[in-house]
Amino acid sequence: GENVEQHPSTLSVQEGDSAVIKCTYSDSASNYFPWYKQELGKRPQLIIDIRSNVGEKKDQRIAVTLNKTAKHFSLHITETQPEDSAVYFCAAKGGNTPLVFGKGTRLSVIA
Amino acid sequence: NAGVTQTPKFRVLKTGQSMTLLCAQDMNHEYMYWYRQDPGMGLRLIHYSVGEGTTAKGEVPDGYNVSRLKKQNFLLGLESAAPSQTSVYFCASSYGGTSYEQYFGPGTRLTVT
Numbered sequence: 001g002e003n004v005e006q007h008p009s010t011l012s013v014q015e016g017d018s019a020v021i022k023c024t025y026s027d028s029a030s031n032y033f034p035w036y037k038q039e040l041g042k043r044p045q046l047i048i049d050i051r052s053n054v055g056e057k058k059d060q061r062i063a064v065t066l067n068k069t070a071k072h073f074s075l076h077i078t079e080t081q082p083e084d085s086a087v088y089f090c091a092a093k094g095g096n097t098p099l100v101f102g103k104g105t106r107l108s109v110i111a
Numbered sequence: 112n113a114g115v116t117q118t119p120k121f122r123v124l125k126t127g128q129s130m131t132l133l134c135a136q137d138m139n140h141e142y143m144y145w146y147r148q149d150p151g152m153g154l155r156l157i158h159y160s161v162g163e164g165t166t167a168k169g170e171v172p173d174g175y176n177v178s179r180l181k182k183q184n185f186l187l188g189l190e191s192a193a194p195s196q197t198s199v200y201f202c203a204s205s206y207g208g209t210s211y212e213q214y215f216g217p218g219t220r221l222t223v224t
Contacts, residue, residue, distance in 0.1 A: 032211045043201065098169060101155075103152060104151075
């Protein structure tokens, strides 16, 4: 089955700097790659997703890139703000198989 | 439109006790999921359903049972709770087909002593 590895597990950045979180997946049939943000004590919420027919997608300060050949995808957050502090999860899904999540990255933005 | 709701929010059980967690969604979603979240382990799928009357095992199904008698509800049962089942449980739902976005409930914090 699918296996998703996520790095780093913790990340601290200065406010205004960029943050990058990377994930790799194992199943070449995977075709959907979402990123979820979970604030402390809250539910995970989708912030951006990408499908395998697209290489990059942007939404304001966040972007996701996908390299199907290398089987990895990344989340980029620019001009980080304190409210970006949260745990971020990547996930991968292929065909009729359920979504598989990475173990998460705790991002701390230091003001 | 309440989205995805979960009952109860918190629960403490003694080892060997049983309980049922209820998930309800009002978005007419076909697919529903139960996850557990433990520190450093991410979200792990317990069971899921692709439609009313269907259920399937996820990554960590042992010790849990589920039922989807109505499209809007997905129940998670613990027949004989163990301390290893102490966790935060999240329910989620998605429309189905090629619409994969999952909407999560607020979670249930379960402690088994």
